[in-house]
Amino acid sequence: MFDVFRERRRQGKRTIGYPAEAPTLPDRYRGLPVLDDSRCPDGCKSCVESCPTDAIGRDSRGLALDMGRCLFCTDCLEACPEGAIRFTHDYRMATRNRSDLVVRSGVELALAEPLDARMRKLFGRSLKLRQVSAGGDNAEESDLNVLGTIVFDIGRFGIQFVASPRHADGLVITGPVAENMKSALLDAYESVPSPKLVIVVGASAISGGPFRGHPEVSDGTDRLLPIDLYIPGFPPHPMTILDGLLRLLGRLEGMPERIRAEEPPAPPPASGPDPLAPIVASTATVEGPPTSS
Numbered sequence: 001m002f003d004v005f006r007e008r009r010r011q012g013k014r015t016i017g018y019p020a021e022a023p024t025l026p027d028r029y030r031g032l033p034v035l036d037d038s039r040c041p042d043g044c045k046s047c048v049e050s051c052p053t054d055a056i057g058r059d060s061r062g063l064a065l066d067m068g069r070c071l072f073c074t075d076c077l078e079a080c081p082e083g084a085i086r087f088t089h090d091y092r093m094a095t096r097n098r099s100d101l102v103v104r105s106g107v108e109l110a111l112a113e114p115l116d117a118r119m120r121k122l123f124g125r126s127l128k129l130r131q132v133s134a135g136g137d138n139a140e141e142s143d144l145n146v147l148g149t150i151v152f153d154i155g156r157f158g159i160q161f162v163a164s165p166r167h168a169d170g171l172v173i174t175g176p177v178a179e180n181m182k183s184a185l186l187d188a189y190e191s192v193p194s195p196k197l198v199i200v201v202g203a204s205a206i207s208g209g210p211f212r213g214h215p216e217v218s219d220g221t222d223r224l225l226p227i228d229l230y231i232p233g234f235p236p237h238p239m240t241i242l243d244g245l246l247r248l249l250g251r252l253e254g255m256p257e258r259i260r261a262e263e264p265p266a267p268p269p270a271s272g273p274d275p276l277a278p279i280v281a282s283t284a285t286v287e288g289p290p291t292s293s
């Protein structure tokens, strides 16, 4: 017994200090992408051609990267000798609208706004969520699981994952919504009492991710259900998920933004890449979601 107490004392407090303190992220962490259009030579489409999910493209407003499709694989980084794309250590990426996931040069990301006063009164201090893996590969699911560990301790914010949708205030959906999971997902949605929240986690749930266009997936959960929060990543880091949930609940309002100060420096531009033909826009055409509950 005393050994247990001794070990507990030796280990000390293991829960991260977030949101009062900035989280520590590994050096290899890839967060919010930042684009610098001014580095793009005329007609270059190296990054567009390198992207496996058509997440990056160019339209009349310039270079655009759709985080809802992005796998954070860095193929575009390697394809761009000019350093027009880089991934920062900023874990804050969750948005309320699908179109806000499209990152552009010089445009600040519209981070998720809190719920309205009525919904915050209901869920702000106690939120029960049912997780539905709709054809997921256990990547996003693992990072959701991690939130329950002593390091993140999501329970200290009043957020808890529950076993039944009937006991839940909302759904957290992962995976590309495979055809054989569609009716189960819709049943789970109907089983959650209103008013309810729907949160999609990961590129697969947001857009179909690497499976987009396949007849067995839905190419975005917002084609089936109204979405209250989009959390991009492949999979998103637990900090991105936690930050999104707390933003939605208004739990970060009035708090200073906590991100790590040191960012990987932008690489110096290389000289003389071949100018290529004009690039056609390839960012997602986002259908308006049904009315939120």
Ligand code: SF4
Binding pocket: 050, 051, 052, 053, 054, 055, 056, 065, 069, 070, 071, 072, 073, 074, 075, 076, 077
């Ligand atoms: S990091 Fe994202 S935008 Fe870049 S190539 Fe990979 S999927 Fe495409």
